Amino acid sequence: MRLPHWKSRQRPNWPDYLADRAKRVRHPMLKQFFSEMRLDPDRPIGETPMVAFDLETTGLDAGRHDIVSIGLVPFTLSRIAMKESRYWVVAPRRQLSNESVTFHHITHSEIDGAPDLGDVLGEVLSVMKGRLPVVHYRHVERPFLDGAIRERLGEGAVFPLIDTMSLEARRHRRRRWVWVRRLMGRPPASIRLHESRLRYNLPAYQGHHALTDALSTAELLQAQVLTHYSPETPLKTLWS
Amino acid sequence: MSIEQLEIREHLSQFAPFEELADEWLDRLASEVEIQYFPAESTLFETGEELTELRYIRSGAVEVKRRSGHLFNRLEEGDIFGYVDMLRGRPARYSAHTLEDSLIYFFPKALIQELCDEDDDFSEFVEAGGQRLKTRVEQYHRESDLLTTRVRRLVVRRPVMVESTTPLQTAAQQMREYSTTSLLVIDPTTDMDATTFEGQDEHYWHLVGMLTDRDCCTRVVADGIDPQTPVGEVMSTRLVTVQSDESVYEAMLTMLRNNVQHLPVLYRRRPMGIVQLSDIVRYETHSSLYLVSNIYHQASVDGLARLSGEVRQSFVRLVNDGANSEMVGRALATIGRSIIRRLLELGEEELGAPPVPYAFMVLGSMARDEPTINADQDHALVVDDAFDSDAHDRYFEQLAVFVREGMAACGYARCKGDIMASNPRWRQPLSVWKSYFNDWMDDPNPEHLLHSNIFFDLTCVYGENRLVEPLQELIAERAPHRPLFLAAMARNALGRTPPLGFFRTFVVEKDGEHKNSINIKRRGTAPLVDLVRVHALACGSKAQNTFLRLDDINKTQLLAEGVNDKLRYAFEFLSMVRIRHQAMDIETDQEPDNNVMPDNVSSRERHHLKEAFEVLNHAQRFMAFRYPIPPDAERKMKSKRKGRST
Numbered sequence: 001m002r003l004p005h006w007k008s009r010q011r012p013n014w015p016d017y018l019a020d021r022a023k024r025v026r027h028p029m030l031k032q033f034f035s036e037m038r039l040d041p042d043r044p045i046g047e048t049p050m051v052a053f054d055l056e057t058t059g060l061d062a063g064r065h066d067i068v069s070i071g072l073v074p075f076t077l078s079r080i081a082m083k084e085s086r087y088w089v090v091a092p093r094r095q096l097s098n099e100s101v102t103f104h105h106i107t108h109s110e111i112d113g114a115p116d117l118g119d120v121l122g123e124v125l126s127v128m129k130g131r132l133p134v135v136h137y138r139h140v141e142r143p144f145l146d147g148a149i150r151e152r153l154g155e156g157a158v159f160p161l162i163d164t165m166s167l168e169a170r171r172h173r174r175r176r177w178v179w180v181r182r183l184m185g186r187p188p189a190s191i192r193l194h195e196s197r198l199r200y201n202l203p204a205y206q207g208h209h210a211l212t213d214a215l216s217t218a219e220l221l222q223a224q225v226l227t228h229y230s231p232e233t234p235l236k237t238l239w240s
Numbered sequence: 241m242s243i244e245q246l247e248i249r250e251h252l253s254q255f256a257p258f259e260e261l262a263d264e265w266l267d268r269l270a271s272e273v274e275i276q277y278f279p280a281e282s283t284l285f286e287t288g289e290e291l292t293e294l295r296y297i298r299s300g301a302v303e304v305k306r307r308s309g310h311l312f313n314r315l316e317e318g319d320i321f322g323y324v325d326m327l328r329g330r331p332a333r334y335s336a337h338t339l340e341d342s343l344i345y346f347f348p349k350a351l352i353q354e355l356c357d358e359d360d361d362f363s364e365f366v367e368a369g370g371q372r373l374k375t376r377v378e379q380y381h382r383e384s385d386l387l388t389t390r391v392r393r394l395v396v397r398r399p400v401m402v403e404s405t406t407p408l409q410t411a412a413q414q415m416r417e418y419s420t421t422s423l424l425v426i427d428p429t430t431d432m433d434a435t436t437f438e439g440q441d442e443h444y445w446h447l448v449g450m451l452t453d454r455d456c457c458t459r460v461v462a463d464g465i466d467p468q469t470p471v472g473e474v475m476s477t478r479l480v481t482v483q484s485d486e487s488v489y490e491a492m493l494t495m496l497r498n499n500v501q502h503l504p505v506l507y508r509r510r511p512m513g514i515v516q517l518s519d520i521v522r523y524e525t526h527s528s529l530y531l532v533s534n535i536y537h538q539a540s541v542d543g544l545a546r547l548s549g550e551v552r553q554s555f556v557r558l559v560n561d562g563a564n565s566e567m568v569g570r571a572l573a574t575i576g577r578s579i580i581r582r583l584l585e586l587g588e589e590e591l592g593a594p595p596v597p598y599a600f601m602v603l604g605s606m607a608r609d610e611p612t613i614n615a616d617q618d619h620a621l622v623v624d625d626a627f628d629s630d631a632h633d634r635y636f637e638q639l640a641v642f643v644r645e646g647m648a649a650c651g652y653a654r655c656k657g658d659i660m661a662s663n664p665r666w667r668q669p670l671s672v673w674k675s676y677f678n679d680w681m682d683d684p685n686p687e688h689l690l691h692s693n694i695f696f697d698l699t700c701v702y703g704e705n706r707l708v709e710p711l712q713e714l715i716a717e718r719a720p721h722r723p724l725f726l727a728a729m730a731r732n733a734l735g736r737t738p739p740l741g742f743f744r745t746f747v748v749e750k751d752g753e754h755k756n757s758i759n760i761k762r763r764g765t766a767p768l769v770d771l772v773r774v775h776a777l778a779c780g781s782k783a784q785n786t787f788l789r790l791d792d793i794n795k796t797q798l799l800a801e802g803v804n805d806k807l808r809y810a811f812e813f814l815s816m817v818r819i820r821h822q823a824m825d826i827e828t829d830q831e832p833d834n835n836v837m838p839d840n841v842s843s844r845e846r847h848h849l850k851e852a853f854e855v856l857n858h859a860q861r862f863m864a865f866r867y868p869i870p871p872d873a874e875r876k877m878k879s880k881r882k883g884r885s886t
Contacts, residue, residue, distance in 0.1 A: 079346075080275035082248070201341035202277070203299040205247045212247060215275075219343060222277035227341075 014160040014239065015041060027153045029122055036130045037159060045238060046077045046231025050162070051131040052218035054210045055144050058092050062143040066092035067117055071210030072127050075218045077231055086127055087211040090117045093151070118152040136193045136217045138163040138240065160239045164220045167238065168196045171228065196220060200227060246270050248345070251298060255318035256844040257365035265355060274346040284322075284336040284344065291326040293346040294366075300342025304334045313740050313850070314339070323352065323366050365847070391491040392484040394520065395505050395513030399424045404448055404472025408460055411451060411471045422502045422514050425449040425475045437509035447511060449475035452502055481506050482515070492520050535578040541586065544579055545649040551575055552826050555613050559823035565815035566787060569610040576606050576615070576652070577701045583646040584702045587639045595632045597624040599700045599707035600643070603659060607699040608769070609785045610815070612761075613822050614832050616653040617644065618694055620666040622707040627669040636667055657691055670707050677711060681718050684728035693732060696773060697784050712782050719777040723867070726778050730867035733770035738763050738857055741850035742838045760821065761834035764814040768856055771863055772807065775799065778867070786811055799862075807859060810852040817841075817849065 015038075022034035039048075052073040059065030073085040091114045117124075135141040138161055150156035168191040190196070193216055194207060200223035205212050225233065249270035252258040258266065275298075278284065285291060287307045302315045312334055315321055325332050326349055356363035401424045402411050411423055429436055429446040439445045451471055459465065459474045480498040482491045484507045495503050495517050503515045531547065531554050538544045554575075558568050584600055604618040605611040621636055640661035648654055661667050668676075680692055696715060700708035719725060739747050739758060747758040758764075772786050772793070781792035787808065794804045821840070822832035841849065 075275075078276055082271055082273045082275070200277070201300055202343055203247070203251070215246075219275065219277055223279075223341065226277060226279050226282075 014039065018159070021157075021159075025155055025157075027155060029125060030149070030153060030155065030157055033125045033129060033157065034159075039132055039160060039235060039239075041236035041239075042234045044232045045225055045229070045235060048076070048235060049131045050075055050077075050134050050218070050221070051128050052134045052214040052221070053128070053141065054135065054213035054217060055141055056208060056210045056213075057140065057144055060140065062140075062147045065144075067144055067148055068092050068111065069210040070117075070120075070124060071212070071214035072124065073211070073214040073218045074127065074131060075222075077222060077225060080215065080218045080222070082215075084127075085211060085215070086123070088120050088124070089114045090120060091115065116152075117148050121149065121152060132235065132239070133159065133161040134217055134221050135161055135163055136196075136213070136220065137165045160235075162221060162238050163240050164196065164217055164224060165191050165193070166240055167221075167224050167228075193217065193220065197223075200224070248273055248298075251318075252296070256847060257320075257362050260361055261355075261359065265359065269347060269351070269355075272347070272351055274348075276344055276346065278338045278342050278344060280338055280340050280342075282338045282342075284338065285332050286335045287333060288331045291322045291332050292349050294320055294323040294326060294349070294352045295336075296320050296345040296347065298343040298345050300344075301339040302336055302342060302344075303339050304336050306334060311740065320366075327352070327356070327366065390484065391482055391486050391488050391505055391515060392507075392512065394488060394491075394515050395484070396519075397513060399504065399511050399514050401426050401511070402451075402471060403427060404470060404475070406471045407468045408456075408465070408471055408474065409467035412456060412467075415453065415456075420514075421454075421516070422450060422452040423471075424504060424511050424514070425451060425471050427472075437511070439510075447479065447481075447504070447509075448472065449477045450479060450502060450504065450514075451475045454501070479504065481511075483507075484512055488520060491515060492517075495520075532574055532578045535575065535582055538582060539586075541583070541646045541649055544582060544646065545651075548651040551651070552613060556823045556826050559819055565610075565812050565819060566785075568819050569608075569612075569785075569815075572611045572613065572615070573606055573609040576611055577602065579647065579650050579652075580619070580643060581702045583643045584639070586646070587642040590642070591635060591638055594639070594703075595635055596626045596628075597704045597707070598622065598636065599703040599705065600661065601698050601700050601708050603698050604694040605697070606701075607697040607784050610769070612818060612832075612834075613826070614653075614834075617647050617655050618659050619643070619661050619701075620659070620695075620698075621661040621668075622673050622711070623667070623669045624704070624707065625669045625671050633664070633667070637662065637664070640667060659691075659694060670710065673711055674714060677714055678718075681715070681722045681725045684722070684725040686728045686731045689725075689728050690732050690735075693729070693770065693773075696729075696777065699784055715777065716780045716782045720780045724869070726774060727867045727869040729770075729774045729777065730863050731869065733767065733774050734860055734864055736762055736767040736770070737860065738767065738853035741853060742841065742846050747838060757835040757837050759834050760814060760818045760836045764852065764856065765811065765818055767860065768807065768811050768814065771856070771859055772811070774863060774867065798866075803859065803862075806855045810855040813848055813852045814856075817845070 018034055018037055018039065022031065022037075025031050025034060052075060054071045055067050056069040057065050057067050067090060069087065069089045071085070071087050073080060073082070075081065089110055091111050093116070133141075142158060142161065146156040146158050172191055193213065194204065197216060197220055198204065200220065202216075202219055202223060205216050207213060207216070225231070225238075229238070249266050252269060253261075253266055258269070261269075274293075278300075280300075284295065284302065297315055297317055297319050299317055301317075302319070302321065303311065304313045304315065304321060306312045313321075321336060322332065325334075352366070356366065399422075400414055400418045400420055402414060404425050404427050415421070415423060425448050426439075426445045427448050429444050432444070433446075436444050436446055449472070451474070455474060455476060460467075460469075465474060480494060480500050481504045482494050484505050486494075491503055491505075495501065501517050504511050505513045505515055531550055534550070535544065535547060538547065551572075555568065555572065558571055563571070580600065580602065588594065599622045600619065601607070601622060602619050605615050606618065621640060623632070623636060627633075644654060644660050644662045654660065659666060677695070680689060680695070698708065698711060739755075741747075747755045769786055772789050775793045775798055776783060776789035779793055779796045779798055781789050783789045783792050790804055790808050790811075793799060799807075817836060818834060821834075821836050824840075825832040838846075
């Protein structure tokens with residue numbers, strides 16, 4: 001992947017990267033997507049349209065497993081509009097194993113007759129267009145979407161996003177006192193979606209439905225920003 | 241999109257008024273909702289703001305305040321707010337802030353309006369004022385009338401059944417033994433047909449007829465038939481029956497249509513009992529009538545005391561049968577008054593005839609026909625003016641003590657304020673009573689009146705009504721022209737105020753304090769009774785009952801349009817909450833009290849209670865304004881109070 005400073009502690013230079021991608025990609029769908037994703041690193045989060053997205057997959061390895069459902073919830077810091085939310089079940093190109101069925105509750109029969117991701121990709125990208133994506137744990141969503149798009153369009157799509165898990169990790173995992181807690185035998189605070197939400201008095205949801213998880217993520221981000229940051233916080237301190 | 245899996249819909253469906261919505265509407269609400277997270281102490285809206293959305297608390301807690309900054313309400317998960325002003329298209333009269341980190345759902349005005357247009361229950365819920373209470377009060381009574389009660393509820397025991405070969409005399413003896421007025425006649429059979437049933441002996445039986453005491457009279461005795469004749473020869477074979485799940489109303493119609501007094505009730509084909517027309521009449525009127533006739537048959541205080549358990553049972557039955565507060569109140573008042581009358585009869589038997597005529601009057605709730613099951617004693621004696629204290633008072637004192645102790649034995653606690661005929665102060669000739677009332681009305685003083693409030697509800701229960709009527713007339717004539725007296729009564733009536741409502745498992749008080757139970761009498765029914773009494777006195781009403789007083793008040797221009805109805809529904813609702821709470825206490829073997837725990841109040845009921853409290857609150861504020869104490873009078877009263885204490 002052609003990501004500037006990808007492995008370093010510094011955050012990537014997203015504007016340059018996006019401008020570069022907009023120039024280089026060939027597929028018109030991706031070209032439009034990247035050209036409309038103009039995100040100023042200094043733009044306040046309170047003025048940024050966002051889209052929470054969640055994928056349910058047949059497993060955790062983007063190389064071996066595949067996407068089965070996609071949930072998208074467009075929102076801003078002040079409103080989550082369910083009317084604009086979207087949800088798709090798509091047929092995985094790789095096999096749906098029985099273990100994963102018990103995990104995300106999408107059954108073989110639901111997938112029979114479901115479209116291929118390639119058929120809905122246009123819609124997915126048009127809902128995401130111009131919005132900063134928000135996920136919980138980017139290391140699943142980012143490579144899966146990149147891989148799936150690469151497989152269908154011949155070129156990938158990596159873009160900046162806000163990872164609510166990493167925002168949570170900043171508070172609970174990367175502080176010096178965490179080590180003190182560990183020395184004292186206390187377990188680290190869980191930064192999974194469910195446990196993170198409870199810290200903000202957000203209701204417990206049944207997890208593992210792409211739309212519910214996307215909604216959960218949107219609510220969590222509102223809570224995190226309003227609790228630890230502010231609507232004026234620039235994107236560059238939040239995205240990764 | 242698969243909305244049905246969404247948490248939003250699930251959550252909405254658990255709370256009023258969404259819980260009763262059709263699935264399609266829940267889907268729509270869940271798909272059009274907007275959501276926002278608010279950390280604790282965020283402002284949701286300020287007074288004067290235009291509201292365009294109904295707000296719903298998904299998690300967290302919200303505090304609503306009046307313009308004055310006073311707490312108006314505290315809301316929790318599942319509560320809605322901001323909709324009243326929104327629907328009326330006026331700016332917010334309250335401000336709202338989060339108490340805790342909260343997730344709020346927003347529903348646009350247009351959607352809610354559309355929902356109101358389509359769903360009557362929903363619109364009734366969100367419409368403000370007494371309307372919602374009224375609906376609820378009416379629902380209670382609909383739920384319990386003759387149309388919906390099944391006839392099997394009237395069946396008290398299995399039918400007595402004999403074979404058709406049984407001699408008439410044996411059958412009559414059976415009727416005597418079971419003290420019943422009818423028998424069913426059955427025959428064994430092996431054929432199965434429409435009237436065959438399997439008995440408890442596992443044999444098949446055929447229901448062939450019925451024999452009633454009336455048959456015995458008109459067919460057997462009148463025609464001189466031999467007592468050894470088999471029952472089958474004289475029984476009525478024209479059988480009219482009813483299925484056990486039919487309504488009481490249907491059973492009554494069946495009897496009237498067929499001109500029969502006895503109606504076998506069948507479960508499928510098996511007879512499960514016989515209902516008589518009198519059972520239905522009894523059901524429809526008060527089962528307490530039977531208790532009352534029993535009271536008059538008791539020959540001793542012990543006998544009366546033994547009936548007090550039955551009073552409770554009869555109360556519970558009335559409540560479970562869906563009686564309204566007026567019916568329950570009247571039944572309990574009738575029972576209480578009957579006990580007093582019987583005690584006085586017994587007392588006179590023991591002490592001899594009274595030396596001068598007298599009237600025994602009850603005061604307070606008993607006089608208003610509104611006692612509850614835990615009412616205590618409040619009574620007084622009015623004696624003829626021929627009364628000579630030295631010569632006669634010994635007799636009346638003994639009589640009053642006899643009644644007081646007798647009532648205590650029957651479960652009526654002695655009055656803590658000693659407002660009982662056994663207190664010499666409240667055992668006086670009519671002329672003294674008149675001067676008491678004149679004093680109270682002409683020279684009022686709130687403190688003084690505080691303990692005399694209760695004398696303004698009075699009724700004669702025994703003896704000479706001509707000794708009580710003049711007092712009622714005196715009050716009705718003079719009270720309307722004594723503004724200072726009305727002001728003093730109004731001030732007392734404001735001494736007890738309603739709470740704001742419930743928040744989680746707490747009762748919310750005005751200053752934001754929490755309590756874990758609410759005294760529904762002290763904070764609800766009693767202040768309402770006091771309030772209605774003041775208005776009734778002001779309009780010269782002679783009625784004692786709160787509903788009848790409201791009728792009289794309604795004939796005047798005293799209250800604004802619609803307020804009378806709101807007070808009526810609020811009173812009915814609060815009374816029923818109290819009555820049902822007490823019935824539940826009795827059924828669970830606890831001593832009935834007035835302390836309602838928020839846990840025992842359903843989410844829907846909470847809204848209604850809150851509304852009833854609001855009605856009371858508004859009415860109290862109006863009363864304070866309507867009967868002001870003139871400043872010079874206030875000074876006078878203060879100096880008088882000072883004078884007394886020194």
